[in-house]
Amino acid sequence: MYTFDSRxxxxxxxxxxxxxxxxxxNYLQDCSTFQSEDLGLGVDYxxxxxxxxxxxxxxxxxxxxxxxxxxxxxxxxxxxxxGIYGYRNFTxxxxxxxxxxxxxxxWFFFDTAAGRPVKVTEDDVRGYGSMGAKRLEMNYAxxxxxxxxxxxxxxxxxxxxxxxxxxxxxxxxxxxxxxxxFLPDGFHIVEIRIEYKKAAVLGDTISxxxxxTEEGYVVILMGGNEIYAVVWFGAQKQKG
Numbered sequence: 001m002y003t004f005d006s007r008x009x010x011x012x013x014x015x016x017x018x019x020x021x022x023x024x025x026n027y028l029q030d031c032s033t034f035q036s037e038d039l040g041l042g043v044d045y046x047x048x049x050x051x052x053x054x055x056x057x058x059x060x061x062x063x064x065x066x067x068x069x070x071x072x073x074x075x076x077x078x079x080x081x082x083g084i085y086g087y088r089n090f091t092x093x094x095x096x097x098x099x100x101x102x103x104x105x106x107w108f109f110f111d112t113a114a115g116r117p118v119k120v121t122e123d124d125v126r127g128y129g130s131m132g133a134k135r136l137e138m139n140y141a142x143x144x145x146x147x148x149x150x151x152x153x154x155x156x157x158x159x160x161x162x163x164x165x166x167x168x169x170x171x172x173x174x175x176x177x178x179x180x181x182f183l184p185d186g187f188h189i190v191e192i193r194i195e196y197k198k199a200a201v202l203g204d205t206i207s208x209x210x211x212x213t214e215e216g217y218v219v220i221l222m223g224g225n226e227i228y229a230v231v232w233f234g235a236q237k238q239k240g
Contacts, residue, residue: 148211179219191234
């Protein structure tokens with residue numbers, strides 16, 4: 001497992017003084033980025049090889065939100081690579097080792113010159129450790145999220161500069177932040193699933209379809225008739 005320690009900053013907290021949902025997602029993706037950078041397989045290396053790791057899906061279970069000033073440890077490890085895909089677990093733990101956040105993610109390897117996914121080779125993942133590592137114990141949900149037939153529409157969102165990352169796409173965490181704005185006040189998120197379909201870029205307009213389900217809400221972020229991302233927010237604690 002690759003880990004780094006941190007302390008919840010005021011700039012990362014929500015109105016209740018707890019680490020925000022966006023703060024959680026940023027810590028997770030920062031952790032895997034740090035690991036790749038430390039191994040010499042980071043952003044600049046991938047760019048030189050015309051390669052990129054793009055996120056296909058998240059499942060994030062929030063066992064407890066850490067508060068302002070709390071010391072936390074963020075960890076990650078890949079547990080499998082198959083074809084074009086990489087599978088990676090994440091955790092955030094408190095000082096006593098208790099889980100605050102548990103997460104699973106599926107990534108795909110992309111040839112940026114050819115504009116298509118490409119199979120992962122041993123050289124692409126050197127240094128990440130032995131494959132077949134044990135998966136984190138959690139209740140794994142399917143990658144695909146069921147799309148409800150009934151929905152309400154939300155106000156469109158223009159993709160601005162602050163949404164964009166080094167891939168010149170809307171950052172993974174920003175889709176969650178955009179979708180979260182359509183949740184009712186007081187909705188307490190304990191689980192997030194997101195399925196990425198198409199990358200939005202600067203100047204795009206994102207429309208939304210919001211559906212209430214038995215366990216929470218599904219927010220579909222779209223551009224015209226194409227789906228950028230499907231986001232599911234759960235309010236009921238999941239077992240596992």
